[in-house]
Amino acid sequence: MSENITLYGYWRSSAAYRVRICLNLKALGYESQSVHLVRNGGEQHSAEYHELNASELVPVLVDGDIQLNQSLAIIQYLDEQYPQAPIIPEPSPIRYQALAMAQDIAMEIHPLNNLRVLQYLERECSCNQQNKVEWIHHWIHEGFTALEEKLTHHRQQYGNCIYSVTDSPSVVDICLVPQVYNALRFGVDMTSYPIITAVVEACNQLPAFIAAMPENQEDAKS
Protein backbone atom coordinates (compact mmCIF):
# COMPACT_ATOMS: atom_id res chain seq x y z
CA MET A 1 0.00 0.00 0.00
CA SER A 2 2.77 2.41 0.83
CA GLU A 3 3.78 2.81 -2.81
CA ASN A 4 0.63 4.89 -3.26
CA ILE A 5 1.27 7.55 -0.64
CA THR A 6 1.83 11.15 -1.70
CA LEU A 7 2.48 13.95 0.79
CA TYR A 8 1.77 17.51 -0.29
CA GLY A 9 3.84 19.70 1.98
CA TYR A 10 6.53 22.34 2.27
CA TRP A 11 9.99 21.91 3.77
CA ARG A 12 9.48 24.53 6.49
CA SER A 13 5.85 23.75 7.38
CA SER A 14 5.71 22.37 10.94
CA ALA A 15 2.56 20.41 10.16
CA ALA A 16 4.11 18.74 7.08
CA TYR A 17 7.28 18.06 9.13
CA ARG A 18 5.12 16.15 11.65
CA VAL A 19 3.69 13.90 8.95
CA ARG A 20 7.13 13.27 7.43
CA ILE A 21 8.40 12.06 10.83
CA CYS A 22 5.37 9.77 11.20
CA LEU A 23 5.79 8.27 7.71
CA ASN A 24 9.50 7.70 8.37
CA LEU A 25 8.95 6.09 11.79
CA LYS A 26 6.55 3.67 10.12
CA ALA A 27 9.02 3.12 7.25
CA LEU A 28 6.36 4.04 4.70
CA GLY A 29 7.70 5.18 1.35
CA TYR A 30 6.00 8.24 -0.11
CA GLU A 31 6.25 10.70 -2.91
CA SER A 32 6.83 14.28 -1.80
CA GLN A 33 5.00 17.08 -3.62
CA SER A 34 6.19 20.56 -2.76
CA VAL A 35 3.59 23.31 -2.30
CA HIS A 36 5.62 26.52 -2.01
CA LEU A 37 3.91 28.63 0.65
CA VAL A 38 5.46 31.93 -0.44
CA ARG A 39 6.24 31.80 -4.18
CA ASN A 40 3.58 33.18 -6.55
CA GLY A 41 1.55 34.49 -3.63
CA GLY A 42 1.51 31.01 -2.12
CA GLU A 43 0.96 27.86 -4.19
CA GLN A 44 -1.46 26.60 -1.50
CA HIS A 45 -3.94 29.12 -2.96
CA SER A 46 -3.76 27.63 -6.48
CA ALA A 47 -6.92 26.11 -7.99
CA GLU A 48 -5.13 22.76 -8.19
CA TYR A 49 -4.24 22.68 -4.50
CA HIS A 50 -7.63 24.08 -3.48
CA GLU A 51 -9.15 20.90 -4.94
CA LEU A 52 -7.04 18.88 -2.49
CA ASN A 53 -7.83 21.05 0.53
CA ALA A 54 -10.31 23.92 0.41
CA SER A 55 -8.65 25.30 3.56
CA GLU A 56 -5.56 26.01 1.42
CA LEU A 57 -3.19 24.80 4.13
CA VAL A 58 -0.53 22.08 4.01
CA PRO A 59 -0.18 19.15 4.46
CA VAL A 60 -2.46 16.85 2.49
CA LEU A 61 -1.85 13.12 2.38
CA VAL A 62 -3.15 11.04 -0.50
CA ASP A 63 -3.13 7.26 -0.01
CA GLY A 64 -5.14 5.42 -2.65
CA ASP A 65 -8.74 6.61 -2.19
CA ILE A 66 -7.91 8.57 0.98
CA GLN A 67 -7.33 12.31 0.62
CA LEU A 68 -6.80 13.90 3.99
CA ASN A 69 -5.72 17.19 5.51
CA GLN A 70 -4.89 18.12 9.13
CA SER A 71 -1.63 16.62 10.37
CA LEU A 72 -3.09 15.06 13.54
CA ALA A 73 -5.92 13.40 11.58
CA ILE A 74 -3.31 12.10 9.11
CA ILE A 75 -1.16 10.77 11.97
CA GLN A 76 -4.15 8.98 13.51
CA TYR A 77 -5.02 7.54 10.08
CA LEU A 78 -1.47 6.27 9.54
CA ASP A 79 -1.30 4.87 13.06
CA GLU A 80 -4.56 2.95 12.72
CA GLN A 81 -4.00 1.73 9.16
CA TYR A 82 -0.26 0.96 9.42
CA PRO A 83 0.12 -0.37 12.98
CA GLN A 84 3.90 -0.93 12.83
CA ALA A 85 5.84 1.42 15.14
CA PRO A 86 2.79 2.67 17.08
CA ILE A 87 2.71 6.46 17.47
CA ILE A 88 -0.30 6.95 19.75
CA PRO A 89 0.38 4.87 22.87
CA GLU A 90 -2.23 2.24 23.75
CA PRO A 91 -2.48 2.07 27.52
CA SER A 92 -4.67 4.55 29.32
CA PRO A 93 -3.99 7.07 30.82
CA ILE A 94 -0.72 7.67 28.89
CA ARG A 95 -2.64 7.40 25.59
CA TYR A 96 -4.83 10.38 26.39
CA GLN A 97 -2.10 12.39 28.09
CA ALA A 98 -0.08 11.97 24.89
CA LEU A 99 -2.97 13.16 22.72
CA ALA A 100 -3.52 16.12 25.04
CA MET A 101 0.16 17.14 25.03
CA ALA A 102 0.34 16.81 21.25
CA GLN A 103 -2.72 19.06 21.03
CA ASP A 104 -1.21 21.50 23.55
CA ILE A 105 1.47 22.07 20.90
CA ALA A 106 -0.60 21.67 17.73
CA MET A 107 -3.61 23.70 18.93
CA GLU A 108 -2.28 26.26 21.40
CA ILE A 109 1.15 27.17 20.00
CA HIS A 110 1.41 26.38 16.32
CA PRO A 111 -1.83 27.87 14.87
CA LEU A 112 -0.97 31.25 16.37
CA ASN A 113 2.44 31.39 14.71
CA ASN A 114 1.36 30.14 11.31
CA LEU A 115 2.40 32.10 8.21
CA ARG A 116 -1.12 33.38 7.43
CA VAL A 117 -1.48 34.76 10.97
CA LEU A 118 1.85 36.58 10.80
CA GLN A 119 0.82 37.98 7.41
CA TYR A 120 -2.47 39.26 8.90
CA LEU A 121 -0.66 40.88 11.86
CA GLU A 122 1.63 42.71 9.44
CA ARG A 123 -1.11 43.70 7.00
CA GLU A 124 -3.98 44.60 9.33
CA CYS A 125 -2.39 45.32 12.71
CA SER A 126 0.68 47.26 11.48
CA CYS A 127 2.98 44.80 13.26
CA ASN A 128 6.63 45.16 12.29
CA GLN A 129 9.21 42.36 12.31
CA GLN A 130 10.02 42.90 16.00
CA ASN A 131 6.33 42.81 16.99
CA LYS A 132 5.92 39.55 15.07
CA VAL A 133 8.96 37.97 16.70
CA GLU A 134 7.66 39.01 20.14
CA TRP A 135 4.28 37.45 19.27
CA ILE A 136 5.98 34.20 18.23
CA HIS A 137 8.16 34.11 21.36
CA HIS A 138 5.18 34.84 23.62
CA TRP A 139 3.08 31.87 22.49
CA ILE A 140 6.04 29.49 22.37
CA HIS A 141 7.10 30.43 25.92
CA GLU A 142 3.49 30.11 27.17
CA GLY A 143 3.23 26.67 25.63
CA PHE A 144 6.70 25.37 26.49
CA THR A 145 6.50 26.56 30.13
CA ALA A 146 3.34 24.49 30.63
CA LEU A 147 4.69 21.54 28.64
CA GLU A 148 7.99 21.43 30.57
CA GLU A 149 5.97 21.28 33.79
CA LYS A 150 3.72 18.52 32.41
CA LEU A 151 6.77 16.49 31.28
CA THR A 152 8.27 16.93 34.77
CA HIS A 153 5.09 15.64 36.41
CA HIS A 154 4.93 12.77 33.94
CA ARG A 155 8.45 11.68 35.00
CA GLN A 156 7.56 12.00 38.70
CA GLN A 157 4.54 9.78 38.13
CA TYR A 158 5.86 7.18 35.66
CA GLY A 159 9.66 7.42 35.97
CA ASN A 160 12.16 8.69 33.44
CA CYS A 161 11.69 8.03 29.75
CA ILE A 162 13.80 8.82 26.70
CA TYR A 163 11.13 10.60 24.68
CA SER A 164 8.27 12.83 25.83
CA VAL A 165 6.04 10.21 27.45
CA THR A 166 7.52 6.79 26.61
CA ASP A 167 10.73 5.05 25.54
CA SER A 168 9.62 5.02 21.90
CA PRO A 169 8.74 8.12 19.87
CA SER A 170 5.09 9.12 20.13
CA VAL A 171 2.73 11.71 18.71
CA VAL A 172 4.02 14.19 21.33
CA ASP A 173 7.56 13.99 19.96
CA ILE A 174 6.22 14.28 16.42
CA CYS A 175 4.63 17.60 17.35
CA LEU A 176 7.42 18.78 19.66
CA VAL A 177 10.40 18.45 17.33
CA PRO A 178 9.00 20.74 14.59
CA GLN A 179 7.85 23.24 17.23
CA VAL A 180 11.34 23.40 18.74
CA TYR A 181 12.84 23.72 15.24
CA ASN A 182 10.54 26.71 14.77
CA ALA A 183 11.47 28.15 18.17
CA LEU A 184 15.19 27.98 17.41
CA ARG A 185 14.61 29.52 13.98
CA PHE A 186 13.13 32.56 15.72
CA GLY A 187 15.83 32.70 18.41
CA VAL A 188 13.77 31.51 21.38
CA ASP A 189 15.96 30.94 24.46
CA MET A 190 15.47 27.28 25.40
CA THR A 191 17.46 27.25 28.67
CA SER A 192 14.28 27.07 30.80
CA TYR A 193 13.21 23.85 29.07
CA PRO A 194 15.78 21.15 29.90
CA ILE A 195 13.43 18.17 29.45
CA ILE A 196 12.07 19.46 26.14
CA THR A 197 15.64 20.04 24.97
CA ALA A 198 16.80 16.56 26.00
CA VAL A 199 13.80 14.90 24.35
CA VAL A 200 14.37 16.75 21.09
CA GLU A 201 18.08 15.90 21.13
CA ALA A 202 17.20 12.22 21.56
CA CYS A 203 14.68 12.37 18.73
CA ASN A 204 17.06 14.12 16.39
CA GLN A 205 19.51 11.24 16.62
CA LEU A 206 16.99 8.88 15.01
CA PRO A 207 17.14 8.41 11.23
CA ALA A 208 13.35 8.96 10.93
CA PHE A 209 13.66 12.42 12.46
CA ILE A 210 16.86 13.29 10.57
CA ALA A 211 15.33 12.41 7.19
CA ALA A 212 12.28 14.56 8.02
CA MET A 213 14.29 17.69 8.88
CA PRO A 214 13.39 20.74 6.79
CA GLU A 215 16.93 21.14 5.48
CA ASN A 216 16.89 17.57 4.19
CA GLN A 217 13.87 18.13 1.92
CA GLU A 218 14.29 18.55 -1.81
CA ASP A 219 12.42 21.87 -1.84
CA ALA A 220 14.50 23.40 0.96
CA LYS A 221 15.29 27.02 0.14
CA SER A 222 13.86 26.64 -3.33
Add this chain to the structure above:
Amino acid sequence: MSENITLYGYWRSSAAYRVRICLNLKALGYESQSVHLVRNGGEQHSAEYHELNASELVPVLVDGDIQLNQSLAIIQYLDEQYPQAPIIPEPSPIRYQALAMAQDIAMEIHPLNNLRVLQYLERECSCNQQNKVEWIHHWIHEGFTALEEKLTHHRQQYGNCIYSVTDSPSVVDICLVPQVYNALRFGVDMTSYPIITAVVEACNQLPAFIAAMPENQEDAKS
Protein backbone atom coordinates in the same frame (compact mmCIF):
# COMPACT_ATOMS: atom_id res chain seq x y z
CA MET B 1 -18.30 5.02 36.34
CA SER B 2 -20.09 8.14 35.22
CA GLU B 3 -20.83 9.18 38.82
CA ASN B 4 -17.14 10.12 39.10
CA ILE B 5 -16.92 12.57 36.22
CA THR B 6 -16.19 16.23 36.93
CA LEU B 7 -15.90 18.82 34.17
CA TYR B 8 -13.98 22.01 34.92
CA GLY B 9 -15.25 24.55 32.42
CA TYR B 10 -16.86 27.89 31.82
CA TRP B 11 -20.28 28.52 30.33
CA ARG B 12 -18.96 30.55 27.37
CA SER B 13 -15.82 28.51 26.62
CA SER B 14 -16.23 26.82 23.21
CA ALA B 15 -13.91 23.99 24.23
CA ALA B 16 -15.89 23.26 27.43
CA TYR B 17 -19.14 23.50 25.41
CA ARG B 18 -17.79 20.73 23.10
CA VAL B 19 -17.17 18.41 26.03
CA ARG B 20 -20.60 19.13 27.55
CA ILE B 21 -22.26 18.10 24.26
CA CYS B 22 -20.21 14.90 24.16
CA LEU B 23 -21.05 13.98 27.76
CA ASN B 24 -24.74 14.63 27.10
CA LEU B 25 -24.82 12.62 23.85
CA LYS B 26 -23.36 9.69 25.79
CA ALA B 27 -25.83 10.30 28.65
CA LEU B 28 -22.96 10.51 31.14
CA GLY B 29 -23.79 12.34 34.34
CA TYR B 30 -21.12 14.76 35.54
CA GLU B 31 -20.47 17.42 38.10
CA SER B 32 -19.82 20.84 36.65
CA GLN B 33 -17.10 23.02 38.23
CA SER B 34 -17.05 26.59 37.00
CA VAL B 35 -13.69 28.25 36.33
CA HIS B 36 -14.50 31.91 35.73
CA LEU B 37 -12.22 33.06 32.90
CA VAL B 38 -12.54 36.77 33.63
CA ARG B 39 -13.25 37.27 37.36
CA ASN B 40 -10.24 37.88 39.64
CA GLY B 41 -7.94 38.13 36.63
CA GLY B 42 -9.13 34.72 35.45
CA GLU B 43 -9.62 31.79 37.83
CA GLN B 44 -7.82 29.53 35.32
CA HIS B 45 -4.62 31.18 36.57
CA SER B 46 -5.23 30.20 40.22
CA ALA B 47 -2.76 27.84 41.90
CA GLU B 48 -5.58 25.34 42.39
CA TYR B 49 -6.50 25.20 38.71
CA HIS B 50 -2.85 25.27 37.62
CA GLU B 51 -2.48 21.91 39.41
CA LEU B 52 -5.20 20.50 37.13
CA ASN B 53 -3.77 21.98 33.92
CA ALA B 54 -0.46 23.83 33.83
CA SER B 55 -1.61 25.38 30.52
CA GLU B 56 -4.23 27.31 32.53
CA LEU B 57 -6.92 26.72 29.91
CA VAL B 58 -10.33 25.08 30.25
CA PRO B 59 -11.67 22.44 30.08
CA VAL B 60 -10.28 19.69 32.28
CA LEU B 61 -12.14 16.42 32.74
CA VAL B 62 -11.58 14.30 35.84
CA ASP B 63 -12.89 10.73 35.71
CA GLY B 64 -11.59 8.57 38.55
CA ASP B 65 -7.81 8.43 38.03
CA ILE B 66 -7.96 10.23 34.69
CA GLN B 67 -7.23 13.96 34.68
CA LEU B 68 -7.24 15.29 31.15
CA ASN B 69 -7.15 18.61 29.31
CA GLN B 70 -7.67 19.41 25.60
CA SER B 71 -11.27 19.00 24.44
CA LEU B 72 -10.47 16.74 21.47
CA ALA B 73 -8.35 14.42 23.62
CA ILE B 74 -11.20 14.34 26.15
CA ILE B 75 -13.72 13.53 23.40
CA GLN B 76 -11.55 10.70 22.08
CA TYR B 77 -11.16 9.39 25.66
CA LEU B 78 -14.92 9.47 26.26
CA ASP B 79 -15.63 7.87 22.88
CA GLU B 80 -13.21 4.99 23.46
CA GLN B 81 -14.10 4.40 27.12
CA TYR B 82 -17.88 4.91 26.85
CA PRO B 83 -18.75 3.45 23.43
CA GLN B 84 -22.49 4.25 23.56
CA ALA B 85 -23.56 6.89 21.00
CA PRO B 86 -20.28 6.84 19.01
CA ILE B 87 -18.91 10.31 18.28
CA ILE B 88 -15.96 9.53 16.01
CA PRO B 89 -17.37 7.50 13.09
CA GLU B 90 -15.83 4.08 12.52
CA PRO B 91 -15.73 3.46 8.77
CA SER B 92 -12.86 4.88 6.76
CA PRO B 93 -12.65 7.35 5.03
CA ILE B 94 -15.48 9.18 6.86
CA ARG B 95 -13.73 8.58 10.19
CA TYR B 96 -10.66 10.55 9.14
CA GLN B 97 -12.57 13.21 7.22
CA ALA B 98 -14.56 13.80 10.41
CA LEU B 99 -11.39 14.14 12.50
CA ALA B 100 -9.91 16.50 9.91
CA MET B 101 -13.02 18.71 9.77
CA ALA B 102 -13.24 18.82 13.58
CA GLN B 103 -9.59 19.90 13.62
CA ASP B 104 -10.23 22.46 10.86
CA ILE B 105 -12.50 24.14 13.41
CA ALA B 106 -10.65 23.37 16.62
CA MET B 107 -7.15 24.13 15.29
CA GLU B 108 -7.56 26.75 12.57
CA ILE B 109 -10.44 28.90 13.83
CA HIS B 110 -10.89 28.59 17.56
CA PRO B 111 -7.31 29.03 18.90
CA LEU B 112 -7.01 32.35 17.07
CA ASN B 113 -10.14 33.78 18.67
CA ASN B 114 -9.48 32.58 22.18
CA LEU B 115 -9.73 35.06 25.06
CA ARG B 116 -6.00 35.14 25.79
CA VAL B 117 -5.24 35.97 22.14
CA LEU B 118 -7.75 38.83 22.08
CA GLN B 119 -6.25 40.10 25.34
CA TYR B 120 -2.75 40.03 23.78
CA LEU B 121 -3.96 41.88 20.66
CA GLU B 122 -5.44 44.61 22.85
CA ARG B 123 -2.49 44.83 25.24
CA GLU B 124 0.48 44.47 22.88
CA CYS B 125 -0.84 45.37 19.40
CA SER B 126 -3.04 48.36 20.38
CA CYS B 127 -6.07 46.65 18.82
CA ASN B 128 -9.35 48.32 19.70
CA GLN B 129 -12.73 46.57 19.91
CA GLN B 130 -13.39 47.00 16.16
CA ASN B 131 -9.95 45.58 15.24
CA LYS B 132 -10.64 42.57 17.46
CA VAL B 133 -14.07 41.97 15.94
CA GLU B 134 -12.54 42.17 12.43
CA TRP B 135 -9.88 39.67 13.51
CA ILE B 136 -12.57 37.29 14.84
CA HIS B 137 -14.70 37.65 11.68
CA HIS B 138 -11.70 37.10 9.42
CA TRP B 139 -10.70 33.72 10.86
CA ILE B 140 -14.29 32.51 11.15
CA HIS B 141 -15.03 33.43 7.51
CA GLU B 142 -11.77 31.78 6.36
CA GLY B 143 -12.67 28.61 8.22
CA PHE B 144 -16.39 28.50 7.42
CA THR B 145 -15.86 29.19 3.70
CA ALA B 146 -13.60 26.14 3.45
CA LEU B 147 -15.84 24.03 5.68
CA GLU B 148 -19.01 24.85 3.73
CA GLU B 149 -17.21 23.72 0.57
CA LYS B 150 -16.03 20.51 2.23
CA LEU B 151 -19.55 19.75 3.51
CA THR B 152 -20.88 20.35 -0.03
CA HIS B 153 -18.34 17.89 -1.50
CA HIS B 154 -19.15 15.40 1.24
CA ARG B 155 -22.84 15.47 0.21
CA GLN B 156 -21.96 15.12 -3.46
CA GLN B 157 -19.87 12.07 -2.63
CA TYR B 158 -21.95 10.32 0.04
CA GLY B 159 -25.44 11.81 -0.35
CA ASN B 160 -27.32 14.09 2.00
CA CYS B 161 -27.05 13.67 5.76
CA ILE B 162 -28.70 15.42 8.68
CA TYR B 163 -25.56 16.36 10.57
CA SER B 164 -22.13 17.36 9.26
CA VAL B 165 -20.95 14.00 7.94
CA THR B 166 -23.49 11.38 9.07
CA ASP B 167 -27.08 10.95 10.25
CA SER B 168 -26.00 10.90 13.88
CA PRO B 169 -24.08 13.67 15.61
CA SER B 170 -20.31 13.35 15.34
CA VAL B 171 -17.19 15.10 16.53
CA VAL B 172 -17.60 17.61 13.67
CA ASP B 173 -20.97 18.75 15.01
CA ILE B 174 -19.56 18.91 18.52
CA CYS B 175 -16.94 21.39 17.29
CA LEU B 176 -19.20 23.23 14.84
CA VAL B 177 -22.07 24.16 17.14
CA PRO B 178 -19.92 26.07 19.68
CA GLN B 179 -18.04 27.77 16.83
CA VAL B 180 -21.30 28.97 15.25
CA TYR B 181 -22.54 30.10 18.68
CA ASN B 182 -19.36 32.16 18.91
CA ALA B 183 -19.79 33.51 15.36
CA LEU B 184 -23.33 34.69 16.10
CA ARG B 185 -22.20 36.25 19.36
CA PHE B 186 -19.81 38.43 17.37
CA GLY B 187 -22.36 39.20 14.64
CA VAL B 188 -20.88 37.12 11.81
CA ASP B 189 -23.18 37.05 8.76
CA MET B 190 -23.98 33.35 8.19
CA THR B 191 -25.90 33.69 4.90
CA SER B 192 -23.02 32.25 2.86
CA TYR B 193 -23.07 29.05 4.89
CA PRO B 194 -26.42 27.29 4.29
CA ILE B 195 -25.21 23.76 5.05
CA ILE B 196 -23.44 24.82 8.24
CA THR B 197 -26.58 26.70 9.30
CA ALA B 198 -28.88 23.74 8.58
CA VAL B 199 -26.60 21.31 10.44
CA VAL B 200 -26.44 23.55 13.49
CA GLU B 201 -30.23 24.02 13.47
CA ALA B 202 -30.66 20.24 13.40
CA CYS B 203 -28.20 19.78 16.25
CA ASN B 204 -29.81 22.45 18.38
CA GLN B 205 -33.09 20.56 18.39
CA LEU B 206 -31.48 17.67 20.26
CA PRO B 207 -31.72 17.63 24.07
CA ALA B 208 -27.98 16.88 24.36
CA PHE B 209 -27.12 20.08 22.52
CA ILE B 210 -29.79 22.16 24.26
CA ALA B 211 -28.61 21.13 27.72
CA ALA B 212 -25.02 22.04 26.75
CA MET B 213 -25.84 25.57 25.56
CA PRO B 214 -23.92 28.31 27.38
CA GLU B 215 -27.11 30.01 28.60
CA ASN B 216 -28.26 26.78 30.20
CA GLN B 217 -25.21 26.49 32.46
CA GLU B 218 -25.39 27.39 36.13
CA ASP B 219 -22.50 29.84 35.88
CA ALA B 220 -24.00 31.73 32.91
CA LYS B 221 -23.48 35.46 33.35
CA SER B 222 -22.19 34.92 36.86
